[in-house]
Amino acid sequence: MSMYKKDTDDAGIPALLDKSTVLQEARTFNATPIMPRKCRILLAKIIYLLYQGETLGTLEATELFFSITKLFQNKDMSLRQMVYLAIKELSTISEDVIMVTSSLMRDMQPKSEVVYRGNAIRALCKITDVAMLPGIERFLKAAIVERNAAISSAALMSSYHLFWQAKDLIRRWGNEVQEALNTKTGGGGGGISGLGGSFFGGSSGSGSNSQAAADAAAAAHSTMVQYHALGLLFAIRQHDRMAVAKLVQGFSAVGSGGGSRGGFFGSSSGVTLRNNMAHCLLIRYACRVMENDVTVDRQLYTLLEEWSRHRSDMVCLEAIRAICNLRNLSDKDLASPIASLQLFLTSSKATVRFAGIRTLNTLAATHPAAVAVCNVDMENLITDGNRSVATFAITTLLKTGNEASVDRLVKQITSFLSDISSEFKVIVMEAIRALALKFPAKHVTMLTFLSNVLRDEGSYECKKAVVDAMLDMVKEIPECKEEALAHLCEFIEDCEFNKLSVRILHLLGEEGPTTPTPSIYIRHIYNRVILEKSVVRAAAVNALTKFAVKVTDPALQSSLRILLRRCLEDRDDEVRDRATWALAVCDSTPAADKYVRDTSSYDWEALELKLYQYCSDPSAAQQGEFDLGAVPQVSKAQADALRSQHAGRAITAELDAASSLPASRRGPGASPASAAAATAGSDTVGRAGQVDSNGPAPGEDSAAAAFRRQEQFASVLKTVPEFADFGPLLVSSARPSELTEAETEYVVRCTKHIFRAHVVFQFDCTNTIPDQLLENALVVMGGEDVEGLEEVTTVPAPRLACDSPQPTYVAFRKTQFDGSDESALEPLVGNFTATLKFMVKDCDPTTGEPDSDDGFEDEYQLEDVELTLADWMQPAYLGEPAKVWAELEGSGAERVETFALSAFDNLQDALDSVTEIMGMYPNDQSHRVPPKKVSHTAVLTALYSGQVRTILRVRLTIAPQTGVMMELAVRSQSEIVSEAVMEVVA
Structure with missing residues (x-):
């Protein structure tokens, strides 16, 4: 607060300033005698301009910088602090700033004013060069252990900023930093409070009076030094895991x-x-x-x-x-922290209540039963005066509540929904969606609530969340399809968001023809052709086309053709072109099957990767046109799942970046998509061109992920000279084999690569010992029980530093390969012994450099490596299962056998075992057995050796007398493959 009325004059308010005028006023710095108050106001104007983004030329900044340095002659403390601040801001754009070093070092002396020392340290470290740092090392080390907390904190934070430029030098200050951390009491803040007048007031005192005031301030207790010291100490020791563990x-x-x-x-x-x-x-x-x-x-x-x-x-x-x-974590492990969060909910502070309920909201997604103990307290927060707290309370209750409480909760939400912001409405809609999928029997209540929200005013994000919820309900709860479509038809009659109208029209085209009365939706769709903008009219034409192709009523088909012909007179080219195409498709059954009834599409990430490789290869155009058949197809369900994963990755990336916890330690519900991103697209490439050898993450489509990983593996293997003549990579195993425990000194996992005449084993090795460096690491394999493979070459990993995975390879040749397709398809399976051998050298844990050239040979026994039929299978979606099954009927490579699975007592476990052994892709989510089912049929597809289409039909039944019975029927383009599939089960 100002002490003088004149401090409120316009001259002291930095508003509507002009750079040239301020630079002209800077001549004041050269006046004699120095006027502290006027100089402080002028410095404030300069700093204000810089903070507002005003740019100064190098010459202007340099002249201004050296004019400001003349103010060191005055002892006014407030003026000196402004000088320090201005010097730091101008140091990045001025030249020869090092000339002010002597003035700053004089202020750093132990006999200087307390206020001077801390600010001088910050300014000096801002302008100093790394080469000059040894010259001021003595002053900084002394300041770190200074009793006064302000000086110690200034030195610690300045050292922290300099650490990233001079790591080797500052690492030697560990003892001083540890001493600052261990200090039980500290001096005061050393600020200017009580040391003189107001900031823009008269001069402060000097000499004995100011020193007495500083001593009085230094007596105050401060603990911020511990925070700064702990941060710097961790930066010094962060690469030494043992030192960090001891610190904690x-x-x-x-x-x-x-x-x-x-x-x-x-x-x-x-x-x-x-x-x-x-x-x-x-x-x-x-x-x-x-x-x-x-x-x-x-x-x-x-x-x-x-x-x-x-x-x-x-x-x-x-x-x-x-x-x-x-x-x-189990619910028992969470009991204590949840009890503490329960206390947060009853706090008198709104911020504490908000922090507690938001944490419970996140936790309820993965442990709803554990959070349910707080339901009573959370219900009390529904009427909280802070709408943010109330919103999180109701959404958390939706996650933890039971089916009986749904109606009551929805009624409470309705009462305050109009009082909350659009952002929180989106959160509520997402909670409603999750609850509707959790309790399908309550879909009527949910749809009524969602339809009411659609009728009310709201932002695009809010309406989009509601539409997303309804779309998911249509997809997951067949009983609510007709009612949901009716609500959406009503919504598009008065929808101001074109994107939402297009999405709903697409849904009507997909789902409407399959309803008992498809004609009721046609009126709503055709209204869009008459009333809406061109983008919506085009989407409506597409929807009408799907109705015309998919409905079976001839009269309705005729009416739809009439409506499509009317669209030929539309004023927009796009609408007319789509109507022309639609009429042509309706008159051609093959075209209708290909473009409308077939819902499969391409994996867009794989298509992008293939196109990039084609365009990057100068000789590709000479070899032929782009082969679209090499791009894997995905079903409609796969495409929807991939879109959901991509949409979640951006959100998850932001959450992960903001979280202090490493991704590898997050729970399964905390980051569902971050692990998936590690295996998709370019994210699969790690350091030094390696491929992340993790398999598909939970929730990620296995077929699409396996293909993308294989393409990344192929690009890396091409760079290995020993494999240059192996030809194209046909298959890479979908998941790596763990050959060690995750907690051992050396972690090794194996991925198998199948070529036409060779098999390559890739061993990704990780050294977890900080003070050891492994050189020339390789894996020695033995396979006496494996016939048909002969080892031809080994590629060692030249250097294995701590926590830096590197691959080593072992390549085998197929001895029975004679150049024919039959010999290339012969499946080779068996077990290999494996031993990791390497040269061990002691090294510096911080730099990773070996202490000497001397080392010793050592070896580490690994688990056996198993080459199975699944390693030869590339899981892939081949198209509609019924169509593929019919196409392979005349191949002559069909086998059917029945097996009794006495080792299993339920259908799901039996099907999981078969799916894992085969390594094939389950179509239409058929790998999930519905509850209480006594029979089930699953269809698995794959490309054997990356080329041969193979489809497997698994029929399972269970009865008390016979147990689990399985009928396997396989069709393939090769009899060798069909025989191999049956042999692996038998």
């Missing part, structure tokens, strides 16, 4: 003090963390340790559980979120 455990010793709520966990030396921000940082580092060392999971989980009862809401919430993001 040093401040987390359960038996060394503290208690439950409000206690601190001190180290064995009695030092405690008294800063809440430092405590939150320690929690994040604890999660990092848990990621790297699973052996301490339970110990650190106990600490996180204790921290979830901390007296600080900030620390408590950070610990709870860390626990909730851990993998494989």
